[in-house]
Amino acid sequence: MENVTQYEIYDSEVTDYELEEPCNLNPGGALTQTIIYSIISVFGLIGNILVMVTYVFYKRAKTMTDVYLFNVAVADLIFVLALPLIMYNEHNHWPMGNVACKMLGSAYSINLYSGMLLLACISCDRYVAIVQARRSFGSRAHALTYSRLICSAVWLFAVALTLPTLIYTELLEEEDRMTETQMVTCQLNFHTEDTAKLMKVMVPSLQMAIGFLLPLFVMVFCYSCIVYTLLRAQSSQRHKAIRVILAVVVVFVACHLPYNMTLLIHTMFLFKLRDCEEELIKLQVLAISRSVAFLHCSLNPILYAFIGVKFRKHFLQIISDLWCIGKKFIYPSRSSRGTPEVCTMRSSEGSNNISSFSA
Structure with a gap:
């Protein structure tokens, strides 16, 4: 039996027998997509590197949320580093080969x-710290140990859920119907029709259930309880904290709800006879909503880290240290005269409550 192919599951193309007539299902807009992805990559790279540098050199992880935030930055950094390579390979028919295609x-x-899942863990940790303040994981060392174990479990679970994509993604040669030339694409490739039908439903269903609905439910429950607790508390910072919570939830929903709704609709109609023009419109909407979902990885550093006063101070210290180090390289003769200018990276010690809601 011939291989049954499709694009990446969030860009899923269907085979000809599922459409009323053969047609070109390329949504177009390659230049616009490249510009958007480039912006996401640049801001995501800067923001997440700053978060990681802050935790490594300036702000040692003291709470479970600190460990979660560092791992979120690592996860987002993996993707924003991969995004330019994906764009390069797609525009040049994948010269980096099949292994790069899979990775x-x-x-x-x-x-x-x-x-x-890590964002859901952050909301749970804040829930325990604010709503269930009397409960704790014991000492700081125990809390950090638990958080590292939870992060390890999350990473293993994420790898396990990614295995279908890793296994079935490979390079394929196919003919461009518009130019009638051979082109190399990186696609999900299924060798049997039954496997294709299973994976076309299972993979997007897992993405929607575990990658969106589960974290959304956890965040809404935890942050609703936190807001209720803060409203009862007599604190001058409660209104700022509530605004930050609302911003976190609204941005999460705004980034991921359109994509997941479009993906759900697209999956429901995968095995029904569809009009070519309608299918092309669905793929265009998928491409746009996917770009919005990608944007979330560059917004996480702002929402979860640099919105707090302490992180902003660390950020200014990083800028100051980089300026100081830069002057030493640009003007080496000045630093050799008289008293040398010393640049030191200062890490902050002291209390670090979970109240990262305060801006």
Whole structure:
């Protein structure tokens, strides 16, 4: 039996027998998509590297949320590093080969599952710290140990859920129906029709259930309880904290709900006879909503880290240290005269409550 192929599951193309007539299902807009992905990559790279540098050199992880935030930054960094390579290979018919196809094709799934589950862990940790304040994981050392074990479990779970994408993604040669030329694409390739039908439903269903609905449910429950607790508390910072919570939830929903709704609708009609023009419109909507979902990885550093006062101070210290180090390289003669200018990276010690809601 001939191989049954499709694009990446969030870009899923269907085979000809599922359409009323053969047609070109390329949504187009390659230039616009490249610009959007480039912006996401640049801001995501800068933001997540700053978060990681802050935790490594300036702000040692003292709470479970700190460990979760560092791992979220790692997950987002994996994807924003993969995104330019994906764009390069797609525009040049995948010169990096089949291994790169599999690894880069799996980068989004790894980021989706690990990142979303870690954001759910952050909301649970804040819930315990604020709503269930009397409960704790014991000493700081125990809390950090638990958080590292939870992060390890999340990463293993994310890798397990990504295995179908890793296994079935491979390079394929096919003919461009518009130009009638051979082109190499990185696609999900199924060798039997039964496998194709199973994976076309299972993979997007897992993405929606575990990558969106489960984290959304956990975040809504935990943050609703937190808001209720803060409203009862007599604190001058409660209104700022509530605004931050609302921003976190609204941005999460705004980024991921359109894509998941479009993916759900597309999956429901996969095995029904469809009009070519309608299918092309669905793929265009998928491409747009997917870009919005990708944007979330560059917004996480702002929402979860640099919105707090302490992180902003660390950020300014990083800029100051980079400026100081830069002057030493640009003007080496000045530093050799008189008293040398010393640049030191200062890490902050002291209390670090979970109240990262305060802006």
